[in-house]
Amino acid sequence: MDFFKKKPTVEQQVRQNDRVLKKQQRDMTRDRQKLEQEEKKLELEIKKAAKQGNKQAATILAKQLINLRKQKTKSYAMGTKISAIGNQQKLMHSNMKMANAMGTTTKTMTEMNKVMDPQKMAKTMQEFSKESTKMEMTEEMIDDTLDDILCESGDEEEQDAIVNQVLDEIGIEISGKMVNAPSAIRGDLGESSKKGVSDSDIEQQLAALKDL
Template sequence: MDKLFGKKPTVKEQLKENDRALRKVNRDVDRDRRELEREEKKLEADIKKAAKDGNKQVATVLAKQLINIRKQKTRTYTANSRIQAAGSTAKAMGANVKLTEAMGATAKTMGQMNKVMNPQAVAQTMRDFEVANTKMAMTEEMMNDTLDDILNESGDEEESDAIVSQVLDEIGIEISGKMSNAPSAHKGSLAAKPISDKNADADAEIERMLAQLKS
């Protein structure tokens, strides 16, 4: 059908056709060699009979025919080896053709990818991504700083202490036991006087100054 319509066979089909033809030729050669072997045996028997009968002339003619038969049989072995070599060569050529087709398809695909992938566009996309990523990181940092400022200014000291205590508890530190041993300000002459004592001293100083003026 392909031959009728002039369709070119594929590499696989051509390899199958070549292999089929070579196997047929090989079988024909084997058949010819078997016929030669039968003729060889017949000639050997005829030569023995002529020699036994003392007919040297016939034995010589038959011996020459035997030599030719054996030469022809040797040629069949050579033909078989060449046919096998031709088959191997055809298979190797077919493999090379398939490899070439695969490389051609790969080159075509790579060419299409090169057309689609614009190096300048890819580089610009990467730069845009880097800029956007940097802006996002800066925005997140500014938002975190703003939230920290707002939360610190709202300043619920008790809530802050509770959070600190919770964190310390989670890491296994008992703040109550540790803080009870913390040093405190010393009491004594260096301690500040109560406000009532300061007022009493001021009144006494004023009365003393008035008494001096009266005298």
């Protein structure tokens, strides 16, 4: 049946060992207390034998007292040793936890390094930079082409009408603030296109807006 018994975990084994060590400490403490009681009895008996002048009995009792005290000293030393073993076990357990944590961290880093192929990432970033540059160049070419097409239309009157209409709208919104500013040419798109607007008129309108 012991073959099928489940092996305890490290934490369980540490707790079990700690219970055993504590029990041994308690047993040794009780033994020392008994030795101390016996020591006091021997001291009284030695004094009694000395008063009676019984040197032989006092000598025998003194030897027993010496052995008893040696035993008590050994008990204290063993108790210190057991306490040190308990502390050492706790330190070992703590080191094992740190080692396990390092092992888990190492495994995680290994998996991440497998996923994060530096060469592949560098290639991806290079391709991204390349395609981004091509897109910017394409956009610039399209913008230049559109500008050429619009400029080749030759419809300057229509452009003047649009500018004039924008100035009219601005003048309507801020008419109360443009008392001293040159008045914009008002009217719909058709009227504005007929009257037209000169470059100097536009400059005056913009200068007046800047002063607001």
